[in-house]
Amino acid sequence: xxxxxxxxxxxxxxxxxxxxxxxxxxxxxxxxxxxxxxxxxxxxxxxxxxxxxxxxxxxxxxxxxxxxxxxxxxxxxxxxxxxxxxxxxxxxxxxxxxxxxxxxxxxxxxxxxxxxxxxxxxxxxxxxxxxxxxxxxxxxxxxxxxxxxxxxxxxxxxxxxxxxxxxxxxxxxxxxxxxxxxxxxxxxxxxxxxxxxxxxxxxxxxxxxxxxxxxxxxxxxxxxxxxxxxxxxxxxxxxxxxxxxxxxxxxxxxxxxxxxxxxxxxxxxxxxxxxxxxxxxxxxxxxxxxxxxxxxxxxxxxxxxxxxxxxxxxxxxxxxxxxxxxxxxxxxxxxxxxxxxxxxxxxxx
Numbered sequence: 001x002x003x004x005x006x007x008x009x010x011x012x013x014x015x016x017x018x019x020x021x022x023x024x025x026x027x028x029x030x031x032x033x034x035x036x037x038x039x040x041x042x043x044x045x046x047x048x049x050x051x052x053x054x055x056x057x058x059x060x061x062x063x064x065x066x067x068x069x070x071x072x073x074x075x076x077x078x079x080x081x082x083x084x085x086x087x088x089x090x091x092x093x094x095x096x097x098x099x100x101x102x103x104x105x106x107x108x109x110x111x112x113x114x115x116x117x118x119x120x121x122x123x124x125x126x127x128x129x130x131x132x133x134x135x136x137x138x139x140x141x142x143x144x145x146x147x148x149x150x151x152x153x154x155x156x157x158x159x160x161x162x163x164x165x166x167x168x169x170x171x172x173x174x175x176x177x178x179x180x181x182x183x184x185x186x187x188x189x190x191x192x193x194x195x196x197x198x199x200x201x202x203x204x205x206x207x208x209x210x211x212x213x214x215x216x217x218x219x220x221x222x223x224x225x226x227x228x229x230x231x232x233x234x235x236x237x238x239x240x241x242x243x244x245x246x247x248x249x250x251x252x253x254x255x256x257x258x259x260x261x262x263x264x265x266x267x268x269x270x271x272x273x274x275x276x277x278x279x280x281x282x283x284x285x286x287x288x289x290x291x292x293x294x295x296x297x298x299x300x301x302x303x304x305x306x307x308x309x310x311x312x313x314x315x316x317x318x319x320x321x322x323x324x325x326x327x328x329x330x331x332x333x334x335x336x337x338x339x340x341x342x343x344x345x346x347x348x349x
Contacts, residue, residue, distance in 0.1 A: 021219040021242040022090040023184055024254040025138065025205055026053065028277070030086050034058040034233075037252040038066075038226060039245055042206075046169070049213040050137075050206025051245060053191075055082035056226075058233060064226065064251070066200065074107050074200065082191050083201045087138055089128065089186045090205070090216070095179030096135070097127035097170040098151035101143050104193045107200040114195060118157040120171050122204070123195025126150065127168055128182050130207075134214050135168045139204040142192030150180045150188060168208060215244045220255040220280050234273055239280050255281035264298040271297045271312060284308045285346050287335045294342030307331075312344040319343040 026037055038056040042048065059070035065081075072079035102119045105111050113119050122139035124146055129135055148154065153174060164170045182188065193201040207214040222237040226249050237253065245252065258281065266274055275285075284304040290297050294313050309331065311322055322345070323333055331347035 021217045023088065024218050024221050024252075025087050025090050025203060026055070026085060026254045027088060028254050028256045028281070031055065031254075032057070032081075035081060036064075037254055038064070038250070039252065040249045041247055046208050046211070046213055047204075047206045049215045049244070050204060051216070053082075053203040053205065054080075054200075055085055055191075056251065057081045064231060077104065077107065077193055077201060080107070080201045082203075083193070084142065085191045085203075086187050087141060087189045087191060087203055089182045089184055089188050090136060091128075091130040091132065091134075092184045093128040093130035093136070093182050095126055095150055095176050095182060096129045097168070097174045097176055098125060098146060098179075099153055099171075099174050100124050100141075100146040100148070100151040101154055101156045102194045103143060103156065104201075105198055107193060108198065110196075110198045113157055117161045119195055120158065120174055121196040123197060124189065124192060125174075125195070126182075126188055127170055127174075127176075134207045134209045136207045137168065137205065138188060140192055140195055140197040140202060141189035143194065145190035145192065146188060150182070152176060217242050217244050220282065222253040222277060222280055223250045224252075225249070226251040234269070235276075237273070237276055239276075253277055253280075256283070258282045258303050260303075261301045262299070263301070265291075265296045266298070267296055268294055268313065274299075275310065279304070284348075285310050285335070287337075288312065288344045288346060289337040290339040290342055290344050293340030294344075297344065306349055308346060308348045310344075310346045312342075314343040314345070315341060316343060319345060323347075 035055055035057050038054045039051045042050045054066055056064040056066050057068050059065040067079045068081050077083050099120050102124050124141040125139040127137055158173050160173045162172050164172055191201055191203045207216055218240045221240045224235045224237050231251050278301050282304050283301040286300040286302045288299040326347040331349045334348050335346040337344050
């Protein structure tokens, strides 16, 4: 019988992350069934700590594809799983540069206008000077997806190809004076394929300060290796908890927005993965039920408060032992459900 346990609540939700830990620029709420984020090792120089972020979809046992369906025409932007996914600000700050209406490349090639230096390398983008003094670039977004309220530069093509001297690499025409205020978690655009993005749509992000690359540490999110587009959906998943994304080809699971959620009929083989993801997102189970003698689980999740523990797939004897253990530590059982010979329960304090 599949069983596992997780003690979380404040132990996860209120972990003392480093001050420079950021929110991920993608959210699990925007992912479809079987979709996960993917990154690979980036370039050197000022972008050395940056990431090119895609979204991939499981199309077979352990195999992942960037197109939906797998094998679809790569030259069609809409066939890319990542295309159009919302982008969110990793930290609060102020817009200092942007472009919003550049046309997109056909995947596998570059527009003549880009090759003629009429489109910024970042395509449709935002440069944000964060409150910590770090500059963050979000690049290659869809035309028109960066709100006009954030980007006053509405031209399609550049007329002045000169660069700003000093500071981040930015075209003079892209500079924004007294730019809009950005709040962490604010939606700032959608992933596209404009600028120096010839291979296919993705989100480029990197941070820099004083001419040096800045590592991006993230407060939440789970990662697992993805070698040769082969990866086990069940992990093992490693929580970021204020660390940088691994310098390797990986899959990542960004957090859900903290709130109230219901998941019904989750197969037992997948349920523990959901528990780990929701706990990492800052939530805890309110109620859990099972069906088919533990073949599937349904659960309600709410924002985490205090400490909690949850076990599933337990026999009556195991439930009694766990209850004695938790009660002895000051917990109270708040949810219990039995289906056949299987029990699932939640304890809180």
